Amino acid sequence: xxxxxxxxxxxxxxxxxxxxxxxxxxxxxxxxxxxxxxxxxxxxxxxxxxxxxxxxxxxxxxxxxxxxxxxxxxxxxxxxxxxxxxxxxxxxxxxxxxxxxxxxxxxxxxxxxxxxxxxxxxxxxxxxxxxxxxxxxxxxxxxxxxxxxxxxxxxxxxxxxxxxxxxxxxxxxxxxxxxxxxxxxxxxxxxxxxxxxxxxxxxxxxxxxxxxxxxxxxxxxxxxxxxxxxxxxxxxxxxxxxxxxxxxxxxxxxxxxxxxxxxxxxxxxxxxxxxxxxxxxxxxxxxxxxxxxxxxxxxxxxxxxxxxxxxxxxxxxxxxxxxxxxxxxxxxxxxxxxxxxxxxxxxxxxxxxxxxxxxxxxxxxxxxxxxxxxxxxxxxxxxxxxxxxxxxxxxxxxxxxxxxxxxxxxxxxxxxxxxxxxxxxxxxxxxxxxxxxx
Amino acid sequence: xxxxxxxxxxxxxxxxxxxxxxxxxxxxxxxxxxxxxxxxxxxxxxxxxxxxxxxxxxxxxxxxxxxxxxxxxxxxxxxxxxxxxxxxxxxxxxxxxxxxxxxxxxxxxxxxxxxxxxxxxxxxxxxxxxxxxxxxxxxxxxxxxxxxxxxxxxxxxxxxxxxxxxxxxxxxxxxxxxxxxxxxxxxxxxxxxxxxxxxxxxxxxxxxxxxxxxxxxxxxxxxxxxxxxxxxxxxxxxxxxxxxxxxxxxxxxxxxxxxxxxxxxxxxxxxxxxxxxxxxxxxxxxxxxxxxxxxxxxxxxxxxxxxx
Numbered sequence: 137x138x139x140x141x142x143x144x145x146x147x148x149x150x151x152x153x154x155x156x157x158x159x160x161x162x163x164x165x166x167x168x169x170x171x172x173x174x175x176x177x178x179x180x181x182x183x184x185x186x187x188x189x190x191x192x193x194x195x196x197x198x199x200x201x202x203x204x205x206x207x208x209x210x211x212x213x214x215x216x217x218x219x220x221x222x223x224x225x226x227x228x229x230x231x232x233x234x235x236x237x238x239x240x241x242x243x244x245x246x247x248x249x250x251x252x253x254x255x256x257x258x259x260x261x262x263x264x265x266x267x268x269x270x271x272x273x274x275x276x277x278x279x280x281x282x283x284x285x286x287x288x289x290x291x292x293x294x295x296x297x298x299x300x301x302x303x304x305x306x307x308x309x310x311x312x313x314x315x316x317x318x319x320x321x322x323x324x325x326x327x328x329x330x331x332x333x334x335x336x337x338x339x340x341x342x343x344x345x346x347x348x349x350x351x352x353x354x355x356x357x358x359x360x361x362x363x364x365x366x367x368x369x370x371x372x373x374x375x376x377x378x379x380x381x382x383x384x385x386x387x388x389x390x391x392x393x394x395x396x397x398x399x400x401x402x403x404x405x406x407x408x409x410x411x412x413x414x415x416x417x418x419x420x421x422x423x424x425x426x427x428x429x430x431x432x433x434x435x436x437x438x439x440x441x442x443x444x445x446x447x448x449x450x451x452x453x454x455x456x457x458x459x460x461x462x463x464x465x466x467x468x469x470x471x472x473x474x475x476x477x478x479x480x481x482x483x484x485x486x487x488x489x490x491x492x493x494x495x496x497x498x499x500x501x502x503x504x505x506x507x508x509x510x511x512x513x514x515x516x517x518x519x520x521x522x523x524x525x526x527x528x529x530x531x532x533x534x535x536x537x538x539x540x541x542x543x544x545x546x547x548x549x550x551x552x553x554x555x556x557x558x559x560x561x562x563x564x565x566x567x568x569x570x571x572x573x574x
Numbered sequence: 575x576x577x578x579x580x581x582x583x584x585x586x587x588x589x590x591x592x593x594x595x596x597x598x599x600x601x602x603x604x605x606x607x608x609x610x611x612x613x614x615x616x617x618x619x620x621x622x623x624x625x626x627x628x629x630x631x632x633x634x635x636x637x638x639x640x641x642x643x644x645x646x647x648x649x650x651x652x653x654x655x656x657x658x659x660x661x662x663x664x665x666x667x668x669x670x671x672x673x674x675x676x677x678x679x680x681x682x683x684x685x686x687x688x689x690x691x692x693x694x695x696x697x698x699x700x701x702x703x704x705x706x707x708x709x710x711x712x713x714x715x716x717x718x719x720x721x722x723x724x725x726x727x728x729x730x731x732x733x734x735x736x737x738x739x740x741x742x743x744x745x746x747x748x749x750x751x752x753x754x755x756x757x758x759x760x761x762x763x764x765x766x767x768x769x770x771x772x773x774x775x776x777x778x779x780x781x782x783x784x785x786x787x788x789x790x791x792x793x794x795x796x797x798x799x800x801x802x803x804x805x806x807x808x809x810x811x812x813x814x815x816x817x818x819x820x821x822x823x824x825x826x827x828x829x830x831x832x833x834x835x836x837x838x839x840x841x842x843x844x845x846x847x848x849x850x851x852x853x854x855x856x857x858x859x860x861x862x863x864x865x866x867x868x869x870x871x872x873x874x875x876x877x878x879x880x881x882x
Contacts, residue, residue: 172628175622175628176627176628176813177813178625178812178813178814180623181619181622181623244810244835245691245693245835246690246691246692246693246808246835247691248690248691276727277726277727277730277731278723278724278725278726278727278729278730279723279727281722281723281726281727282721282722282723282724282726282727283722284723285722285723286722289722328835328837355691355808355810355811357689357808357811357812357814357815357818358810358811358812359625359810359811359812359813359814359815359844360622360623360624360625360812361625361810362812365810382689382690382691382775384775384777384778385689385775385776385777385814386775386776386777386814386817390812391812410690410720
């Protein structure tokens with residue numbers, strides 16, 4: 137998601153790396169490019185301005201002179217400021233002390249409210265909550281049906297009626313109390329932040345059901361207006377947090393930076409795919425390293441923990457760090473990986489890999505074919521792929537219902553992957569750790 | 575007459591945009607005594623804040639500076655006209671010729687694509703309504719078989735617009751729906767057929783492949799169809815709109831852009847960014863929630879509406 141921004145920053149930093157000493161001039165050049173990159177990433181103009189002047193103030197002077205390599209120093213300053221900008225810790229959700237907890241989702245049309253409702257309900261059911269979804273979007277044609285279908289596929293009850301939205305929410309909350317459900321998630325109609333009448337309706341709902349959380353759902357592809365959207369929802373309604381959606385695209389995610397620094401509201405969750413389990417907690421510090429192209433091993437491991445045991449997760453992490461990586465490991469991983477969501481979203485979390493693989497798309501169906509091919513190999517072949525000659529290839533292709541070209545392709549890709557994993561370890565991890573103090 | 579009416583309506587729809595972008599320019603110019611660095615920097619800020627994009631903004635400011643130097647312009651008030659001209663120039667050089675609807679073999683098949691939540695279905699409804707009020711026979715095909723209740727949404731809109739609809743089953747192969755829909759449009763002697771596709775992120779390889787397939791299959795059903803492929807962009811989108819347009823264009827060859835939700839944003843500058851970076855014409859703009867809130871995009875009246 138932030139790969140574009142990170143590769144740009146990386147390029148700029150590389151320019152600095154070649155120079156022995158930091159002068160006011162070459163900082164200016166680098167900062168100009170950082171500014172451009174941030175603006176192109178849709179970071180709010182004002183945020184960029186403040187950011188640049190902060191980095192500049194810190195870069196010029198003593199601090200820089202003390203550093204061993206100027207390039208590293210600049211990365212550190214940019215990273216520090218980014219982390220500051222992105223907020224401190226991930227903020228938790230608030231619960232009701234008596235009666236069901238009510239969360240209300242609001243946002244512009246098409247930002248992904250209804251899907252986010254479904255994801256949130258499914259996420260918290262896994263954590264032991266008993267959710268009820270309320271469809272209060274009577275504005276958009278078939279919005280109620282959409283939530284009904286989502287609820288049905290998740291086996292989570294959905295409440296709606298032909299009443300007005302306020303009434304629907306009151307009655308829905310009543311139903312939750314009646315049926316002893318402890319979490320109510322309200323889907324509201326998408327509206328423009330400049331639509332006074334609909335804003336009043338939202339305020340009325342808020343007044344009547346007094347939700348513990350009003351979450352603003354924001355599309356991560358939003359431009360400079362993101363800040364205005366957030367601040368007008370805050371002024372007219374009052375919001376507690378933000379869910380950032382569609383982060384699985386190539387949006388550079390500047391909106392995330394702007395929302396946090398200008399609107400001052402924490403991003404609590406991010407949507408990372410079309411499947412209903414594609415919802416992740418937002419971690420500001422991890423996001424900062426992600427922006428700088430350092431990947432996000434912690435999220436990856438957490439994602440894995442959700443579907444595989446702790447022990448297996450450690451093995452997976454270890455294997456990723458091992459230079460010896462065979463097709464057999466790959467096969468085991470594929471099966472676990474499949475439970476972790478789309479390959480795209482997983483790959484993006486591996487440090488250094490997102491850049492390498494940029495532009496290469498992962499097809500989940502291809503995974504099934506790859507699995508079939510590896511399943512058709514013998515154990516020896518999996519350990520030593522180089523022994524797979526023409527006749528073995530034919531046999532494997534026949535056995536897996538694929539063709540020789542595909543077997544060839546897989547073997548070739550695997551070699552590249554092995555190399556890539558080696559490359560990751562060539563990166564001096566200790567050095568990076570020294571800078572960022574994980 | 576007709577055009578004038580359209581400009582008035584545009585102004586109304588864009589009144590929010592005007593306050594956001596051009597109102598600010600007028601304000602800044604009003605406060606300035608001369609054309610200096612400070613004024614230009616303020617202009618740059620306004621343009622960047624309006625999603626015009628870095629290169630679009632640089633182009634406008636550069637052009638402005640050149641003219642100011644060349645013609646020795648000193649009065650800040652003249653800046654407004656200069657910016658206006660720069661913007662028009664961007665539109666004109668990018669859109670050398672806006673292809674008008676060609677003489678199509680009947681039916682005219684329009685495929686509508688875009689990322690999730692940009693307003694595809696609503697735009698189709700508005701467009702269908704537009705054609706149908708011109709006395710054309712319109713058929714819409716629900717090829718979004720993925721998102722929950724997408725079919726229901728289109729059905730309700732089709733009913734409101736009074737046009738026919740080809741329905742589909744959830745998770746049915748969208749290409750087969752499109753194939754049958756084209757055949758049905760021919761059999762029923764329709765003038766216009768519109769295909770609603772599932773929203774997809776332009777970075778999802780397999781989903782973009784699916785889109786290619788839908789297009790291919792339609793060509794097999796009626797050679798040369800779809801004659802038009804419209805990309806629906808959300809006007810609130812920032813610079814990612816350019817990436818979307820590029821990738822969808824690569825996959826299925828975009829013939830025009832529908833810019834939706836332009837009424838909701840204090841911006842609209844992304845139109846300029848798109849014009850500056852891409853050669854794809856904006857065809858329609860969505861300026862409201864009502865059925866007839868869809869306007870043909872015409873650079874001159876658009877810029878007029880923004881400035882006056």
